Amino acid sequence: MLKFSDYLKGADKLREKLGGFEPEVLIILGSGLGKLGDRLSDPIIIPYGEIPNMRFSTAPGHAGRFLAGELGGRKVLMMQGRLHIYEGWEAEDAVFPIRLAHLLGINKLIVTNAAGGINTSYKPGELMLISDFIKLTGPDPLTGPNLDEFGPRFPDMSKVFDREYMAAFRRIAESHGENIHEGVYYYCTGPRYETPAEIRAMRILGADAVGMSTVPESIAARHCGMRILGLTLVTNMAAGILDQPLSGEEVIEAGNAASDRLSGYVTEFLEVI
Ligand code: HPA
Numbered sequence: 001m002l003k004f005s006d007y008l009k010g011a012d013k014l015r016e017k018l019g020g021f022e023p024e025v026l027i028i029l030g031s032g033l034g035k036l037g038d039r040l041s042d043p044i045i046i047p048y049g050e051i052p053n054m055r056f057s058t059a060p061g062h063a064g065r066f067l068a069g070e071l072g073g074r075k076v077l078m079m080q081g082r083l084h085i086y087e088g089w090e091a092e093d094a095v096f097p098i099r100l101a102h103l104l105g106i107n108k109l110i111v112t113n114a115a116g117g118i119n120t121s122y123k124p125g126e127l128m129l130i131s132d133f134i135k136l137t138g139p140d141p142l143t144g145p146n147l148d149e150f151g152p153r154f155p156d157m158s159k160v161f162d163r164e165y166m167a168a169f170r171r172i173a174e175s176h177g178e179n180i181h182e183g184v185y186y187y188c189t190g191p192r193y194e195t196p197a198e199i200r201a202m203r204i205l206g207a208d209a210v211g212m213s214t215v216p217e218s219i220a221a222r223h224c225g226m227r228i229l230g231l232t233l234v235t236n237m238a239a240g241i242l243d244q245p246l247s248g249e250e251v252i253e254a255g256n257a258a259s260d261r262l263s264g265y266v267t268e269f270l271e272v273i
Helices: 004-018 034-039 096-103 163-175 196-205 215-223 248-272
Strands: 025-029 044-047 065-071 074-080 108-117 127-134 181-187 209-211 227-237
Touching: 004 044, 004 065, 004 096, 025 034, 025 096, 034 065, 034 074, 034 248, 065 248, 074 248, 096 215, 108 215, 108 248, 127 163, 127 215, 163 227, 163 248, 181 215, 181 227, 209 227, 215 227, 227 248
Parallel strands: 025 074, 025 108, 108 227, 127 181, 181 209
Antiparallel strands: 044 065, 065 074, 108 209, 127 227
16 A cells, blocks of 8 residues: 655655746546646646656557646646546545645646546537536545545545536536536446446436546545535446447547637636636
């Protein structure tokens, strides 16, 4: 298990690489959404491999580096590529960068992802504000001795996603004519897609979208008191809804197609928070 000193070591190196630049917001870019990074002019680029104790991204569409710069008048740190548990990393590895951000004084998180639509009123290409999550399986990033420096042993999860952030993002998206949903994200470890029976079960449980990320990071961010905006891009309908197989390429393509739109809203959101 990682010790608190391992996090301090990573945070020291990240701070050193940032060379006096002090980001206030962490943005995690999901599958196909990495293009938001192009909006930073002259970013500081830090490959994950340069940070001690940090793992690297192996998933398609995930570059595996931090970018730092100004966006929407804010100093931001972006993760172009995240770490997933399905890559073989431990849950604590997947949330390591969240805790580094906390140690750097960042208390705002925008976390994005691609997901399958479970709610049959959703359409591919639409956005969903994450109002809550369901995670009934898979390892929890807070397993093991509690690191009190980050937060309490039994953290409250009754409002993981910030209501004011949701309302602000909704106003922006709607001002651009977006039909934005608000719903529950069901976390699966992956890497396989779900079966139609699993999707039917998730719908009965109250889920609107399903994906393989975001929840570990949100748990760790909430544990250390961050305000969180969770954004889902529905890239496909979940298994069994349409009579067609799911593919990773389809997800990346849908992500790329929506990337500019979503990047614009995130930039405007940064201007108002
Ligand atoms: N299931 C799980 N993860 C996903 C999906 C899906 O249908 N689409 C994009 N990520």
